[in-house]
Every structure is written in structure tokens, then in C-alpha cells.
Amino acid sequence: MSLMSKEQLKQWIKEKNMQSVEDVQSALKELFADTLQEMLEAELETSLGYAKHDTKNKKTTNSRNGYSKKKVRSEYGDVDIQVPRDRAGEFEPTIVKKNQTNVTGIEDQIIAMYAKGVSTRDIQDHLQQLYGIEVSPTLISNVTNKIVPLIKEWQNRPLxxxxxxxxxxxxxxxxxxxxxxxxxxxxxxxxxxxxxxxxxxxxxxxxxxxxxxxxxxxxxxxxxxxxxxxxxxxxxxxxxxxxxxxxxxxxxxxxxxxxxxxxxxxxxxxxxxxxxxxxxxxxxxxxxxxxxxxxxxxxxxxxxxxxxxxxxxxxxxxxxxxxxxxxxxxxxxxxxxxxxxxxxxxxxxxxxxxxxxxxxxxxxxxxxxxxxxxxxxxxxxxxxxxxxxxxxxxxxxxxxxxxxxx
Known part of the structure; x- marks a missing residue:
């Protein structure tokens, strides 16, 4: 089942003026980068308890924190993201670690395992063994919360x-x-x-x-x-x-x-x-x-x-x-x-x-x-x-x- 309705897809194609396979790849790359950025923001908020940055307007809401630009490899090609930095040393990103340049499949892994009924502890163990990253139960919950808008859309779709x-x-x-x-x-x-x-x-x-x-x-x-x-x-x-x-x-x-x-x-x-x-x-x-x-x-x-x-x-x-x-x-x-x-x-x-x-x-x-x-x-x-x-x-x-x- 598609994550978007046909009407939404048509609107998205129109907005992005897609006319070729390359246009589609570019749009998916942009969407992936935006999603990954939101996951990093969710992780930062989970770790420190408050929102830190408006990436659209490039504003930092807390003087202790900043962002460093980073290029990472994904299924859709290399994307540029802004990785949160905590000058006070309270926050260490786990979705994209300091030396990590490949994020292929991490978010999909969390959602896929959750869909199969895998426990939070087993998801943590799997990500630790496969990617060398440690994630908290709250972070897993925040990542899976990304599907809540999709659920609402599916539940209210015309029949x-x-x-x-x-x-x-x-x-x-x-x-x-x-x-x-x-x-x-x-x-x-x-x-x-x-x-x-x-x-x-x-x-x-x-x-x-x-x-x-x-x-x-x-x-x-x-x-x-x-x-x-x-x-x-x-x-x-x-x-x-x-x-x-x-x-x-x-x-x-x-x-x-x-x-x-x-x-x-x-x-x-x-x-x-x-x-x-x-x-x-x-x-x-x-x-x-x-x-x-x-x-x-x-x-x-x-x-x-x-x-x-x-x-x-x-x-x-x-x-x-x-x-x-x-x-x-x-x-x-x-x-x-x-x-x-x-x-x-x-x-x-x-x-x-x-x-x-x-x-x-x-x-x-x-x-x-x-x-x-x-x-x-x-x-x-x-x-x-x-x-x-x-x-x-x-x-x-x-x-x-x-x-x-x-």
C-alpha cells in the first residue's frame, strides 16, 4: 500500500515539477534528508528535553548548542544534513554518529522490527550489533511516532x-x-x-x-x-x-x-x-x-x-x-x-x-x-x-x- 494517496502523489509531482527519473530521485533524496533531519531533532529533544533548532530558518534556540554540516550516504545518494552539537557535552547523536557517513536502512530497520513485534530491548541489541549505535526506548518511540500522521491519513481515507x-x-x-x-x-x-x-x-x-x-x-x-x-x-x-x-x-x-x-x-x-x-x-x-x-x-x-x-x-x-x-x-x-x-x-x-x-x-x-x-x-x-x-x-x-x- 502506498504511503501517499494518488491525489497526494499527483500534487507532490506537480509541486516538484517532476518530468524524469532523475527528478524523482532528486525529490526522494530531498525528502529523505528532511526526514533524517527531523529524526535528529527528535533525538536531540529526547536527550535534552527541549527543541534546539529551526533548520528551515537556521536559528538556534539555545546558545550552548550548534550544528555542523555533514554529508552522509543513503539509498538516495549523498545528502547534506546538519548534525546537532551540544557544547555542554550532554548530547551525543546516535542516529548519525560523529564518524558515521552511511545511514542506509537505520530508520527502516526500527520501523520494520517494530512492525514484526520485536521488543524494544531486542531492537536496541540489533542496532548495537549491526550499526554500533545505542538507542533509548524513548528514541525508538519517537522514531515510530513518525508513522502517526500516516495512520491518521489511512484511517480517514475515502472508501x-x-x-x-x-x-x-x-x-x-x-x-x-x-x-x-x-x-x-x-x-x-x-x-x-x-x-x-x-x-x-x-x-x-x-x-x-x-x-x-x-x-x-x-x-x-x-x-x-x-x-x-x-x-x-x-x-x-x-x-x-x-x-x-x-x-x-x-x-x-x-x-x-x-x-x-x-x-x-x-x-x-x-x-x-x-x-x-x-x-x-x-x-x-x-x-x-x-x-x-x-x-x-x-x-x-x-x-x-x-x-x-x-x-x-x-x-x-x-x-x-x-x-x-x-x-x-x-x-x-x-x-x-x-x-x-x-x-x-x-x-x-x-x-x-x-x-x-x-x-x-x-x-x-x-x-x-x-x-x-x-x-x-x-x-x-x-x-x-x-x-x-x-x-x-x-x-x-x-x-x-x-x-x-x-
Missing amino acids: QAVYAVVFLDAIHFKVKQDGAIVNKAAYMAIGIDLEGHKDVLGIWIGENESAKFWLHVVNELKNRGVQDILITCVDNLRGFSEAISACYPITEIQKCIIHQIRNSIKYVSYKDIKKITSALQPIYKAATEEAALDELNQFEQTWGQKYPLIVRSWRTNWAEISTFFKYSPEIRKLIYTTNVIESYHRQLRKVTKGKAIFPTDEALLKMLYLATMDVLRKWTGRVQNWGQILLQLSVQFPERVQPYLR
Whole structure:
């Protein structure tokens, strides 16, 4: 995924009057130099606790400090930077050391390792061994803070007008807040557009999962341009369906069958779990809704007296459990569970498993965003059998789909 939108790239090209490969290289070189200079300033501020220099206007705000001009080698060629000097001897640059003339890859290394969930201590050890530099945890935080504007831009980017399917689910983490450790939910939305491509539409950090916060999420999707969602796939959170319908009243809702089964066996005796799960299979594997209801009736005759709560749950949720019966096998396989988003969550857990507690919401969001960018780079193809799925959807929802087909 590009760090800039197409419009931003166009504007940047126009501003720099780029007309050749050499112009692009020159612009990237200038951008790299500016970024490196800002990192040095962040390091100085981290070390001494206050800003020292306005590089644009060449002003030094503290008489003890100055700057020395230095040429360093980078991926974009040699660049000139101003390295902070502290006459009082309190500050020694680590991003670009006194005798260092090659900075290729340092900032990328920090971001890349952070994205993989590498601990701050391991990042410090890696940079020490590879580059011979020592960095503080605060400096690593300041470097990764450079991506915060990118996160805000990504989180607020315009979305497509119509999504065929949107999966909504949350994953939970422990975060420090006001001196205490609290549970936080990272709310996620994955959309499949009418071309069959998956995308993470956003990440929102909030308190424990609630329908009220999900209403905030779907309202934000609408404000970012999503006019219609054909089908949403959700778990069995109370009030979830009402939150979606309040914003997208004609969207069909499919409750996850796997979540329904998990809820069904929650209060089942251990010795009966295998029997119950086997007895439920004919319900959701039936060819038609009518056949599924017959199987539910049969289940009630066999187990209803011993486990009435299971029967009550399936009948109460039936309208949104049975949505997938009206579709072809290809669509059924796609929507009957929230496996798409749970697979994404597994990728995130690989990165975050080393972090038992996050210091702030922002630290959590930074790691989830960087991990998401890695995931998105692998989502290059279309959903399997998308041609058949789109044909089915265009027949099922002709007025909502066909105007957007190219």
C-alpha cells in the first residue's frame, strides 16, 4: 500500500515539477534528508528535553548548542544534513554518529522490527550489533511516532461506495490507562469490494466491545463514503445487528455459525459436547432453510429437554443465522463464518504476542497498523470463485450492484 494517496502523489509531482527519473530521485533524496533531519531533532529533544533548532530558518534556540554540516550516504545518494552539537557535552547523536557517513536502512530497520513485534530491548541489541549505535526506548518511540500522521491519513481515507461483504469483529488487548491496566478492544472491519479484493477498512481502539461503539464504527464507514453494504458478517454480540441496521437498514446480516456453536456448548456437560456438536451439524449443513428447520426440530426432540437454552438460542437468532441458505455454495462458504477476519486476527496475534501490556492506546494502534500493512501487501489476488459470486450478487441485488459494475 502506498504511503501517499494518488491525489497526494499527483500534487507532490506537480509541486516538484517532476518530468524524469532523475527528478524523482532528486525529490526522494530531498525528502529523505528532511526526514533524517527531523529524526535528529527528535533525538536531540529526547536527550535534552527541549527543541534546539529551526533548520528551515537556521536559528538556534539555545546558545550552548550548534550544528555542523555533514554529508552522509543513503539509498538516495549523498545528502547534506546538519548534525546537532551540544557544547555542554550532554548530547551525543546516535542516529548519525560523529564518524558515521552511511545511514542506509537505520530508520527502516526500527520501523520494520517494530512492525514484526520485536521488543524494544531486542531492537536496541540489533542496532548495537549491526550499526554500533545505542538507542533509548524513548528514541525508538519517537522514531515510530513518525508513522502517526500516516495512520491518521489511512484511517480517514475515502472508501468505496459499495462493498459486497463486510466482516466486523474485535480483538482484545491489555493497555495501561491512568495508572491501571485495562482491557481494550481493537475494532476491525474488513471489506470485500465488487471486484473481489479484500481491504482492512479501519482499526478503532475502544473500551470492551459494545454495540454502542460498533454504531460509531459503522457511522464512520458511512461518513467515509460507504453508501451500501450487501452483507455483513458478525458474531453474536447483543445489539450488534441493531447497530448495523441503524446505519444500513437494508443490509443483510449473517451471524457467524461458529460463534453460534461456541455459544451453544458453553453450558453443555463435557461428556455431551461431541454429541451436541455432531447433532448441530445437520442444521447448518442442510441444503435448504426448510431442511435446516426440520433438523432443528429433530435436535429439539432429542436434546431440547436437557438443553433448552441451546434450542432457544438457535430459534431466537434464526433470522440472521439462516441468511446464507438463500445463496450459492460459493457465497455460503464465504459468509457463514467470520473466518476472513479471524485469519487476519491470527496474523496480528503473531506480532503482538510478545506484548503482554501496551503502554498506551497509540502504541497499540501503531503496532496493529504496521502489522496490517504487512498483511495487506500479501492480499494481492481476488477472493476465490469471485466471478461466480459476483454473478449471483448481481442477480440477487440488481439495483444495488449493476450500476457499479465496470
